[in-house]
Amino acid sequence: MQTVINTYTTKPEVPTCTGSFNARELRFSRTMIFAIEEINNSTELLPGIRLGYQIYDTCASVPIAVHVAFQLLNGQNSVFYNDSNCSQSGVVIAAVGDSGSTPSISISHIMGSFNIPLVSHFATCACLSDKQEYPTFFRTIPSDHYQADALAKLVKYFGWTWIGAVHSDSDYGNNGMASFLKTATSEGICVEYIESFYRTDPESNIRRVADVIRRSSAVVVVAFTAAGDMKFLLEELARDPPPPRQWIGSESWVTDPHSMSFSFCAGTIGVAIQQSVIPGLRDFLLDLSPSEVAASSVLTEFWEDAFNCSLRESADLNKRKCDITEDIKALKSPYTETSQLRITNMVYKAVYAIAHALHNAACQETNDMTQCDKRMSVEPKQVSLIKM
Template sequence: MPEPQKCTGSIDPRELRFSRSMVFAIEEINNSTELLPGVKLGYQIHDSCASAPLAMHVTFQLSNGLDPVFYANNNCSQSGMVMAIVGESGSTQSISMSRIIGAFNIPQVSHFSTCACLSDKQQYPSFFRTIPSDQFQSDALAKLVKHFGWTWIGAVRSDSDYGNNGMASFLDAAQKEGICVEYSESFYRTHPRSRIQRVADVIRRSTAMVVLAFLASTEMKLLLDELLLEPSPPRQWISSESWITNPDLLKFSICAGAIGYGIQKSVIPGLREFLLDLSPSNVAASPVLTEFWEGAFNCRLGKSAAIDERVCDGTEDIQTLTSQYTDTSQLRITNMVYKAVYAIAHAIHNEVCQDTNSTAQCDKFTRIESKQVLTQLKKVNFSQNGFDVSFDANGDSVARYELLNWQQRESGSIEIVTVGHYDASLPEGQKFRINRNLTWVDGNKHVPVSVCSDSCPPGTRKMLQKGKPICCYDCIPCPEGEISNATDSTDCFPCPKEFWPNAERDTCFPKPVEFLSFDEVLGIILAAFSVGGACLAIITAAVFFHHRTSPIVRANNSELSFLLLFSLTLCFLCSLTFIGAPSDWSCMLRHTAFGITFVLCISCVLGKTIVVLMAFKATLPGSNVMKWFGPTQQRMTVVTFTFIQVFICTIWLLLHPPFPMENLTTFKERIILECALGSAIGFWVVLGYIGLLALFCLLLAVLARKLPDNFNEAKLITFSMLIFCAVWITFIPAYVSSPGKFTVAVEIFAILASSFGLILCIFAPKCYIILFKPEKNTKKHLMNKYQS
């Protein structure tokens, strides 16, 4: 059989203070005239040595309840039956204890077991605690990390129920807050040193600046001792409540700047005097106090001293002792013990006492069961020493923490400073507050940065790095047409259709509206050529009118020539309707005016070509052709061809007329204000009719090009129509492929080029003779040329 497990090592002064505080509270209650008047509470204290097997052993002892040493006289109403248990400090021990005593309905009130798992009432129906659950602390720690912008942290935990469950709760809360954990390592104080060395090496090699230590004080001390053996990069420590208030760890300067949540500091009147009121007889009567006394003063009590050991001679003064037992400046967990004892006392009071007016009548001989105390514990609600005590349905108390910061003084020593508070009972957004400046690692005043990737500025989005946590990402510029206007945006969103991003892609601006304007260079040039062409046609008409009686004007069908010059003037001027912001009227006018004036122009040219052909035929003997194509027929030809175009344009305007529109598809970054055709068929029919007349005119001009007409007008018409057709044939692909306002510019260019081709080819030679070669402008010259 294995030997029974025994306690080893030295006694923990802090835990001794907890047990002595329980005794203080019980004696305070026994002397009270308001709480359990006339009833005395007894107690037993067992040392579990922070060991689960020993904790289970003493739990069985307490549960059996028939201890002859305890049952000393007849003043007790019951023979040592345990009504409730205060403890344990460790979560693992409390779990073991609660599984045992839960079956017997014995309530357990812990002062320091924070594992969230103990809130499960199905597994631990009789467990209560005056210290908040780690579930609250984990949520508070996650909010703390998020508050300072740390998204990339390391985590170390005790390999125990406390550390594992606490870290699991924190990781869940951290994930909801968008915090990533680079590593999560665990160890226990009984593990070999190699395990602790490995954890220390992970911390040294990591890139996370911030380390969350969900460790018991013992494990934290072992880890810090290991980190001191080899220089480590500075780390910002975040503490759980178990070690942030432990003064024994303040000697580690590498933890300067540590922050964490601690139980609220309190003052318990009379406790310090009670703790220091230890007489040698009291100490000798208690094995635990004897062990503490001998360890504190390095001497032996009584006759148990060996030859080489110093015997305690009674001069030892506990008032001068510096120990966690005597340190009452940071009463935090001690107050949890104090409240636990009072909670049990109130539960018993509510069961055995009747409150009448301002006094209470208690029957100390009433036999009660632990189950009744358990029932009353669920209902207790009182204030003690300025602190409210009550339990929720899970046996948990209200979570209130102080935010603590280890600040280094100029002397080099470290002190624990309260810099904020956390109250889980307050509404969301008001739970966490900081009211003092913090000091960070290495004494810095600025918050350290601990991120896997730098923040993505507006105009970019986050793209996760393959195989890494969500906090590790690359910043990708937003695609064309999309923006992000927030830091660390996970996605870009498109601008509205009439807006476009700026160069930084963080704001949408209205797209610039583009059209061929009179204010820009291209519009000015085209307008100048348009007006210039119209002026040229008018000047030519004036020259012809001034010399209307001259042979060259009379020989070239002056009526059709003047009509042609009028139509050319309109052709030049109609190009002006294509410049400027499109409107309903300008869109309808520009296409119809262009179509009608060009048909009028080509009809005149066609009439002149037919006249040349007919004139030649008329010179043959017996020919009677000219009477069939006299001036009346020429006018009717022009009117008929033009009327057909007018009819086509009228149908087009009635059914689907052109209209102004915002073109958002040709260019993504700007709006093209243009005229939609309305009916593409109407546009191409108008254009096709012009082309058909032009081809017919070209064909007749080619047939008449070698006829001996006056001054070879047929050749000039042929050249003009060749230019006209060439311009408009090249216009079609250029028109289709030109973007934006250049579509309009191409159309204007085609109109001007074909118009200049007609006026220059047909009228320029005649004007040259009229103005510069008047000797050739004679009937004799015309007849000689004809005869030749």
């Protein structure tokens, strides 16, 4: 995210995202679209009712996440289905997201005030299990309470009693590491150092954390970090690779293709979400027409980043012009990587969880037939009260 210092003399500008494109997150959002289209074509789930959607990029940033939450609640958005079949265009019934715990906390506080459920596929902080604090937050991925305990027992199993620890300076990293250390201490594991960092930290702080890892005597490093944060630490370590280290990773980064591209991460072990198969998803992801890419600013950015070319007149003049003959099927990218569908399946499940909740609220089984009242006014609270 681009940081702006406000002078309070003019109206603040809308926060904007900066930095590298995250193709993995694009796969998540496209999977949501795939699931919605699958449901809209179903004759068993919500028959006669079409789901609409809007997708926002929170940029893994709390200010932008808050801005997005208010946009959704204000209803000041374009309508996807605006014909006579759309009874409540623009009314948000539920939301899928966010990938990060800290943005999810901010969004949930805002949307929870209006009883709108937020179903996350990747926000694992154990703190979000507090139903007094987050009554309308749900998730399709396990809480870090279990992961932290498993990581500590994994370290103990291999007999590693002298370790180093690094974590994201966020709700995810801080809570996860605290839970890990509690169990690790009870298992007789000693920690040489505990370092925290965040992707927006000055380079000097990330370099300092890397130097601690390089100079330490502990050959085992437990990293409870978000993939977006770990990227910066690994890139810093790559400038001067440390002596051999055994990495123990949390689920956020341990299966991230970018993280595993660093040679010194070979042999990393950790906790991962179970692999799954989603029939038809790969074909959907690869079925991008030139007109579809050109019509979407996100897909345009992805295409330009993936093929190092320019689709827009205002884009980088040093890049060649995209000719739309680029072969996405031959592209090696986190977007096209579908051999290990883990978090992607959690997105798929989140969409279906919401759809089933809506089905229970708007549909009835009569004479071996399912009848749904597409004119029924379904309130968000009705969806959040149904167990997902």
